[in-house]
Amino acid sequence: MTLKQTPLNAAHRAMGAKMVDFGGWDMPVNYGSQIDEHHQVRNDCGMFDVSHMRVVDMKGTGGRDFLRYLLANNVDKLTSPGKALYSCMLLDNGGVIDDLIVYFMKEDWFRIVVNAGTADKDIAWMKQQAAQHAPKLVINDHPELAMIAVQGPNARAKVWEALPGSRELTENLIPFSAAEMGTMFIARTGYTGEDGFEVMIPANAAPYFWATLAEKGVKPIGLGARDTLRLEAGMNLYGQDMDETINPLEAGLAWTVDLKSQRDFIGKSALLANPPTRKLVGLVLLDRGVLRGHQKVHTDHGEGEITSGSFSPTLEKSIALARVPIGVQISDTVQVSIRDKMLSAKVVKYPFARNGKGLI
């Protein structure tokens, strides 16, 4: 199968990227040292090509009512234009179809950003549900939009340098909100635990923007560091920390599920009928080694499993997210099976690191 390419493919290769097959996309995993790239984002700033993610626009009447029903989080929290909300989209049984960000732009325009690997499935589900519940809503995806995330304490200033006129439009954006700038869309969001922007830009303009950022000294960052940054920031990765077989209450995402309001949403009755028996916790390895996904976790309350694990460059220790029986408490010591050994790990509250600092 031919791998799909983003508009920045040639730029990655020219910058010495090591390219890998990432869910059918030819993407940069690093441009040298993944650990250096990780520190670059925590301490200064870096740029990521996330053009494989998909932008979906919902336009027309009935968007808000439809999203109130479609999403587990409540779009009624979105009251001012530009504000964004993180949510899961659930199956009737409560399993997670995808996690996404929805931006409220106008009462007749909501913009949603979904994961690359699930985009086609997500859009089919949205259209199927809309046919029943919001037949006048127009749902269009925009594979022609590229997306560049610029993240780190100096990220916003670098974007302002690279995009004349952007400072006036975005300086007052509060975290988790967005503004339009011509054909571009600039959101103060990200997946690293650092400040910054995610910029959606037409594909044909993306290489120039990327090159301009590079000229301003912004280093390219691969998907390898993106994963360790999001793990330190305690952010879930779809397909690892949750999927269609896991509900958000057992994936550390209860804070994104609105069960208090009267509104009904897809998956709500299943969540209410099945109180969680497991939960997602953070682990820090006490012994030498590296925690990895699928390793078994042994606790006094039964067995669990690591969903995401790696080495934390900020803490210089191995860290993980693990799904464990609900009785496990913060500060418990658990045992993790790594190859033929049992290693000790401490249960911690995550995030592990954000805004340039370790939190453990």
Place this chain on the structure above:
Amino acid sequence: MSNPANLKYTASHEWVKTETDGNISVGITQHAQELLGDMVFVETPAVGRKLKAKEECAVVESVKAAADIYAPVNGVVTAVNSKLDSTPEDINADPYRSWMFRMKPDNPADVAALMDAKAYQAVVDSEAH
């Protein structure tokens, strides 16, 4: 970086150097460290452990993945490089000086029968396609 001509190699990307005392040093190749990326952990075999050729005997872990290291020949472990415990990144910086463990081979002819640098390069090239 080319593969040193004075070393022997395995298809599983270990390099083998015969020391002056007849023991061999084992590490991983430039190609292997490039594939794995930044090293963060090394687990070496116990000194005195008897190994069969192609037996899993050590582990290197990068940020990205764990990889098994295999014994290149039959023999006994005589030493391990404990310096790598604290500086596993040495493997990235200088793979051909970062030996992981030493063995006394049962039969020096087994070492002589391993691939030379040219044959190993052919293995690397074939993997790239």
